[in-house]
Amino acid sequence: MNKDTNNDIAVNNDMENSLNNTNNLEKDNQKFLTVTMGCQMNVRDTEIMEQMLREMNYEATHEQEDADLILFNTCCIRETAENKAYGRISSLKKLKEKNPNLIIVVAGCMAQKDQEAVRKRVPHVDLVFGTHNLHQFPDLLQEFKRYHHVKTSIWEEDEGLVPVLPTKRKYSFSASVNIVYGCNNFCTYCIVPYVRGRERSRLPEDIIAEIKELVENGVKEVTLLGQNVNSYGKNFKEAFDFSDLLIEIDKIDGLERVRYMTSHPRDFSDKLIDTIAQSQKICEHFHLPIQSGSDHILKEMNRGYTREMYMNIVAKIRQRIPNASITTDIIVGFPGETDENFQETMELVNDVQYDSAFTFIFSPRSGTPAAKMEDQVPIDVKKERLQKLMELQNNSSLRINKALEGQILQVLVEKVSDHNSDMMSGRTRTNKIIIFPGDEGMIGKLIPVQVTRAQTWNLMGETV
Numbered sequence: 353m354n355k356d357t358n359n360d361i362a363v364n365n366d367m368e369n370s371l372n373n374t375n376n377l378e379k380d381n382q383k384f385l386t387v388t389m390g391c392q393m394n395v396r397d398t399e400i401m402e403q404m405l406r407e408m409n410y411e412a413t414h415e416q417e418d419a420d421l422i423l424f425n426t427c428c429i430r431e432t433a434e435n436k437a438y439g440r441i442s443s444l445k446k447l448k449e450k451n452p453n454l455i456i457v458v459a460g461c462m463a464q465k466d467q468e469a470v471r472k473r474v475p476h477v478d479l480v481f482g483t484h485n486l487h488q489f490p491d492l493l494q495e496f497k498r499y500h501h502v503k504t505s506i507w508e509e510d511e512g513l514v515p516v517l518p519t520k521r522k523y524s525f526s527a528s529v530n531i532v533y534g535c536n537n538f539c540t541y542c543i544v545p546y547v548r549g550r551e552r553s554r555l556p557e558d559i560i561a562e563i564k565e566l567v568e569n570g571v572k573e574v575t576l577l578g579q580n581v582n583s584y585g586k587n588f589k590e591a592f593d594f595s596d597l598l599i600e601i602d603k604i605d606g607l608e609r610v611r612y613m614t615s616h617p618r619d620f621s622d623k624l625i626d627t628i629a630q631s632q633k634i635c636e637h638f639h640l641p642i643q644s645g646s647d648h649i650l651k652e653m654n655r656g657y658t659r660e661m662y663m664n665i666v667a668k669i670r671q672r673i674p675n676a677s678i679t680t681d682i683i684v685g686f687p688g689e690t691d692e693n694f695q696e697t698m699e700l701v702n703d704v705q706y707d708s709a710f711t712f713i714f715s716p717r718s719g720t721p722a723a724k725m726e727d728q729v730p731i732d733v734k735k736e737r738l739q740k741l742m743e744l745q746n747n748s749s750l751r752i753n754k755a756l757e758g759q760i761l762q763v764l765v766e767k768v769s770d771h772n773s774d775m776m777s778g779r780t781r782t783n784k785i786i787i788f789p790g791d792e793g794m795i796g797k798l799i800p801v802q803v804t805r806a807q808t809w810n811l812m813g814e815t816v
């Protein structure tokens with residue numbers, strides 16, 4: 353639906369005297385800086401917006417004082433994510449006063465959720481547009497620069513699939529590829545279906561063509577992105593599901609590794625486990641968000657599976673792919689979660705023995721059913737539960753990692769370690785970070801590394 357509301361998209365009304373932009377329009381080599389918050393989808397969207405800026409004669413800078421335009425790609429999955437975004441945007445107020453020509457753009461999920469709120473809370477921002485309007489960014493920016501004002505139609509629902517143009521990726525050897533946009537699951541705590549719209553799958557031929565082109569340009573690893581990759585192809589007339597897509601991608605010559613995120617246990621089929629077990633390139637890493645170990649809470653969350661169904665999937669993965677790593681997402685303090693319900697989560701975590709887990713305190717998101725539920729859990733109880741869960745999980749992570757000591761693993765080298773410039777950082781097929789002595793010439797290469805010491809969050813190693 354393309355609703356022509358002829359609405360103003362986030363214009364700073366104080367701009368009249370601050371932007372004398374005809375000169376600005378002509379100036380070459382304007383500089384941009386981007387700040388991305390949230391998930392891999394946002395990382396990918398930022399790459400697309402950066403490419404749009406490059407095509408408008410902008411170049412990247414890391415110094416905010418040098419920037420002519422600063423773009424925030426925001427997340428609203430939890431309140432903490434929004435507060436972080438507001439904090440960073442607010443901190444630019446001084447810079448904006450010093451340099452009134454600076455254009456501050458707020459894009460992404462927080463902007464999609466409530467543009468008015470963004471404009472009110474950070475009025476020094478110039479342009480605000482949500483995820484559904486991402487592909488209008490160049491027009492919106494040009495319009496803003498010309499008239500200091502934006503009139504546009506706001507897409508309430510991003511139903512279209514916009515063609516993907518070649519974009520500069522974060523790494524030259526690893527790239528993310530969208531396969532399905534949006535989400536139809538409506539888990540009762542989650543804002544994503546409201547800000548990312550309904551599920552839409554890209555055509556297999558478009559995805560394969562994009563990956564082949566990436567591989568021709570040196571990419572070795574692709575990560576297939578979707579809020580729920582397992583529902584890929586559900587809207588196609590002819591049957592073609594996520595497993596079928598993986599089978600085709602696995603055949604691409606020159607590609608070394610395939611990852612995907614995120615999986616939903618509701619749609620995780622035996623066919624998919626078989627496909628992954630038989631493939632060459634699909635990494636042995638399963639990120640399978642459980643959210644809660646209590647059947648009652650899972651039902652309240654509208655997750656569509658029980659603890660038993662989940663444990664069956666885990667058992668099948670372990671049986672077919674014994675060296676697989678399994679990770680998860682867990683929310684504590686969902687409304688109505690009792691001590692017993694939380695205990696069930698602890699037991700499940702103990703039973704599964706996850707390699708690692710992202711653990712979150714439930715954050716009520718206005719507009720979602722869970723925000724209105726009774727029996728909200730007090731914050732100190734939530735914090736206490738999170739602490740216990742993290743301790744339990746950290747013990748498992750360390751125990752599982754310790755079992756890898758001495759093993760030689762294939763590693764894709766990503767970068768110089770953030771903490772020590774003599775060390776390199778890479779990832780195993782099971783998605784573990786490994787740090788080892790090396791040099792920049794290794795970046796983008798697949799090399800064998802022996803694990804010398806295991807820690808909770810990463811492995812230390814030596815090249816062999």
Ligand code: 5AD
Nearest residue numbers: 541542641681682683712713714715
């Ligand atoms: N509160 C806390 N965590 C949430 N997640 C999604 N919505 C919320 C919320 N309202 C978590 C889920 C999801 C991950 C990406 O974020 O665990 O899997």
Ligand code: SF4
Nearest residue numbers: 535537538539542544
């Ligand atoms: Fe949110 Fe559930 Fe969709 Fe994941 S599957 S994006 S948690 S609604």
